Amino acid sequence: MLRQLSLAVVLLTAASVRSDEVSVAVAANFAAPMRKIAAEFEKDSGHAIVASFGSTGKFYAQIKAGAPFEVLLAADDETPARLEKEGDGVAGSRFTYAVGKLVLWSRKEGFVDDQGAVLGRNGFQHLALPNPRLAPYGAAGVQALQALGLLDRLQSKLVTAENLAQTYQFVASGNAELGFVALSQVYREGRIAAGSGWIVPSKLHELIRQDALLLTRGKGSPGPAELLNYLRSDKARSIIRSHGYEL
Incomplete structure (x- = not known):
């Protein structure tokens, strides 16, 4: 009986050591x-993920403030x-986990053609994009308009949003007829799931590399590294x- 209790304690202790909550800014x-x-990941590793979703720029400020x-x-x-x-991340832990794709999207079926020619027509009043000073997808949208020679012409139609x-x-609400968003926001089962869109060729903007980093607070804990x-x-x-x- 004592041996069985000892084994149970060992197993519980091992489980508690293995189990970890990983705080992730996404x-x-x-x-x-x-x-x-x-x-x-939770099924395969036993570790729980506590994810916060938001703007990378805001996460930077929060991390610097001790989040x-x-x-x-x-x-x-x-x-x-x-x-x-700056010493807030573990040296050598950074890598690109995904490369994002920019899409010109409208909630209206057939509104955006597969070449993005809609941008050169005068058939819309508002073109939304995330703040290009803070969001790489917004910067990519501006770069694409510059590459197409349309930025100056469309400047008065641009509606700058806080984020993606x-x-x-x-x-989606119709307040802007079209906008530059991440393909991942409208992509389901191998296609744009609703409305119409043009996947902007990567040659028209800088690659949107999305990097992961082990932060110093996660150093030495098994969950973040796993x-x-x-x-x-x-x-x-x-x-x-x-x-x-x-x-």
Whole structure:
């Protein structure tokens, strides 16, 4: 009996050592795939994910102010590099977990053609995009308009949103006829699920590399390191691809 109790205590202790809560700051555009990855990771590892979704710029400010995040999954590669350089991230832990795709999207079927020619017509009043000073998808939208020679002509039609989520809401609500959003926001089962869209060729803007970083608060804990390794697994990469990202 004593031996059985001792074995039970050992097993419970091992389980408690193994189990970990991982606090992750996740770029808003990566919310859908992250929820699926978190569910699979929790089943496979026993660690629980506590995810916060939002703007990478705001996460940077929160991390600098001492927010208890252990992992950052950013919408860009500049913010993780900056945090690593400033000593808030573990040196050598940073890597690109996804490459985002920009899409010109409208909630109206047939409104956006497969070449983006709608941008050159005068058939809309508002073109929404996330703040290009803070959001890489917004910066990519501006770069695409510049490459097409349309930025000056469309300047008066641009509606700047705080982030990707708000940009999506502007278009989905009809307050803007079209907008630049992340493909992952409108991509389901291998296609744009609702409305119409043009996947902007990557040659028209800088690659949207989204980097992961182990933050200093997560150093030495098994959960954060296991999560970063899991993001490189075939299972996680399959989920990431299914939401319209490249790798």
